[in-house]
Amino acid sequence: MLLNSLMNLVPELNKAFLETLYMVAISLSVAIIAGLPLGILLFVTDRGLFLENTTVKSVLGFIVNMIRSIPFVILLVGLLPLTKLITGTTIGPTAASVSLSVAAIPFFARIVETSLREIDKGVIEAAVAVGATPWMIIKDVLLPEARPGIMHGITITTISLVSYSAMAGIVGGGGIGDLAIRFGYYRYDNTVMITTIVILICLVQIIQFAGDRIARLVDKR
């Protein structure tokens, strides 16, 4: 009986699982592509650093804080016009990826900034003293030194995205979290509920494990 209902679930689960991966992959990529430079910019424009610029720093800082203070559900709905503009639709996993990306960019940028802040200021100063250009310092000092921290940041961002993607159901985004809510929560179907939760737990564990391994591999110190 239990096995049977589980078997019936497989196609549904499979689809949801792929949708989750799809949403997380897209928004993670966007978060890294946009969040990494943003985080670097937040750091190097800070006081006493080689691209010190109070205006840029405070404007970017303000925008990042603003987006981060909006609850995700509100962001999801509020960004529907933007989603429509970019993807041409407001439902489905692609549409949900837009809001997920917007939320993930500042999140990841702050993590990058924090990892960079942990670098010994003297090391950066030594690079300045050597006559290196800002680009060289970013590429050959900041990024290599912060690599383990940034790797951990990617892990944390990925896991947060898995959990946020559950809310994508509101805009018909699908995914495992959505499945859990539709079947488990609205229809009191405990089998689905527990199965999806088990899958989510496994997914998060795997991401954390892989992330830690990679972080250790890239840590040359």
Added chain:
Amino acid sequence: MIEVKNLVKVYSSKKNKVIGVDNVSLTIKNGEIFGIVGYSGAGKSTLLRCLNLLERPTSGQVIIDGVDLTTLNDKELRQARLKIGMIFQHFHLVSSKTVFENVAFALKAAKKSKDEIEKRVNELLEMVGLADKRDAYPSQLSGGQKQRVGIARALANEPTVLLCDEATSALDPSTTKSILALLKKINRELGITIVLITHEMEVVKDICDRIAVMQDGKVIELGTVYDIFTNPKEELTKSFINSVLQFELPDHLLKKRTGTIVKIQFKGEIAEETVVSDMLQTFNVKGNILHGKIEYIQDMPLGIFIMELTGDPDEIERAIDYISLRTNGLEVIASAA
């Protein structure tokens, strides 16, 4: 040549102003080893960091080889910095890069080709004695080895000036000696001007040609190491020098003596003359050496002796006058009881 003119550095925050460097002017000659000494907070690091504009002076000029650094734009300043090496107390190596990559970084900044970099890094590592550590990471090196990497990095682009901020303060005495020897070799063989900060007078005595003594952001005394050691003017300078030329007789020993105790200082050539034996032959006094040593500063001898003179008081007085006249450095510590 480095010319510092009316250099002022003020750190101002909302609450207060701290003066780091207070109107300093000085000239450092080509090829010399120039030391900056002073207690913590005297402004040594601030002054040194103004020399390559890591710290932008509030006012004043820093002119290196005829170029006023304070007038340069970003690009020109980077170009100028290629020719000003700097090493630090805590080395400041990039921990995620190998020894080779750390040194290569400086050459990349000078836009050298891959082949040139490869060749030059090997040459530099050879020079600092780390050829076998090429592929090691900084965490696998000892403090002395890390400083050698720092030196190789600083010398990569054949600078004319090397700035050292407490480069040996984190090292043990024997490692300090070897790093100082390396700095001296670099100075003599490559003719690089070295400016170094230290709070250890031993370091000054070992390798500096001239020193500036700093207090509260100002240079209070400046001169050749020999002059400063043999004839310090300021109290602060004297206290620094005493840390090296320790010359105190134990109290109980002093009490037991009955004669007149004098401290005689021989400078330069006088140290090689026979002043004391001349005195003993000329005057009817007996001399007993209680303590004595000869220090070599910049390869010039500085002798200090503590003697007890006994005999007729008038004769002793004449003997003292005689030595004072010939050595210019006699001090009566205790008169005959």
